[in-house]
Amino acid sequence: MDKVTLNLEQKLYVIAAESGYSCFGFDNARDHANQIAQQLGRSDLAFAENDYAALAGYQKYLNATAAWGRSPLSQRTYFAPRTDPKAAKVLEAYRRSGQTIRLILGDLTTGESWLDEHGVVGRIGRSGGWLKVPLLVEPGESGGGAILTNCILCLVDWHTGKTPYRHPAYREANLSLSPNEEPTLPWAVKRGDEAIACFKDIGKAAAYLAFMRGATIEPSVFA
Known part of the structure; x- marks a missing residue:
């Protein structure tokens, strides 16, 4: 196993590499291992009570992904835990x-x-x-x-x-188009009172607003 240390405050595994470090969350390790264990019918791959926030948990994650990779299910597309x-x-x-x-x-x-x-x-x-x-x-x-x-x-x-x-919870973004105080970018698209993007041209501002509400408008129109 790569050199791995624990960042308990941020709930991360910190993994040393030649060019620096990468991080992987405790929750991610647990959720992937448990999902793979369930789909493979391998309870031994699932997190035990003491695996969370421990180096043993990262090893359990590695064991689970290796088991998946050696199984026939590895030819399927793998979706993250809690994907609908x-x-x-x-x-x-x-x-x-x-x-x-x-x-x-x-x-x-x-x-x-x-x-x-x-x-x-x-x-x-x-x-x-x-x-x-x-x-x-x-x-x-x-x-x-x-x-x-x-x-x-x-x-x-x-x-x-x-x-x-x-998704049942999804709602189109509640956005508005209004004049902006900045003279070089006189049009603002706002979510509530917050300006999330400003434009020189009102047409581009309107296109951006429509795109952010789900319309199929090429981003190049407002870029």
């Missing part, structure tokens, strides 16, 4: 079809979007390795970043604008 099965099913369908999709990510408790502008439109790919996680591959790219599948509020078909998946 309905969202996973839609992502898999789009991965197979190659069609373009829009991700709206955010807080599943409040239903509020994070208002991500980049890395949310593309086709669904899949990583290599033991845990083949879904990736968002933007147009013109051959690879992409892993999707936070347990933070999906809504999935939008980029060509039709329909929503094949919508």
Whole structure:
């Protein structure tokens, strides 16, 4: 095992590497190990009471991912713990079809979007390795970043604008367009009293607002 230390205050495993350090949360280690244990029917891979916030927990996570990688299930797409099965099913369908999709990510408790502008439109790919996680591959790219599948509020078909998946808590962002005091950027898009983006052109401001509420508008229109 790599050299691993505990950051108890931030609930992180700190993993030394040649170029520095990486971190992995105690909760992530536990949740992945427990999910893999359940799906493989291997209770020995699940966290015991004393594994959380202990080096034994990180080893348990490594054991679980290795067991998954050696099993026939490793050929499946691996979704993060607490991913809605309905969202996973839609992502898999789009991965197979190659069609373009829009991700709206955010807080599943409040239903509020994070208002991500980049890395949310593309086709669904899949990583290599033991845990083949879904990736968002933007147009013109051959690879992409892993999707936070347990933070999906809504999935939008980029060509039709329909929503094949919508989390029960999701609500479109309550945004407004108003004049801005900055003369070089006279238009502001606000969430409540907070300006989240300012624009020189009112048309771009309106396009940004519509995009953040789920409309299928190319980001280049307001960039």
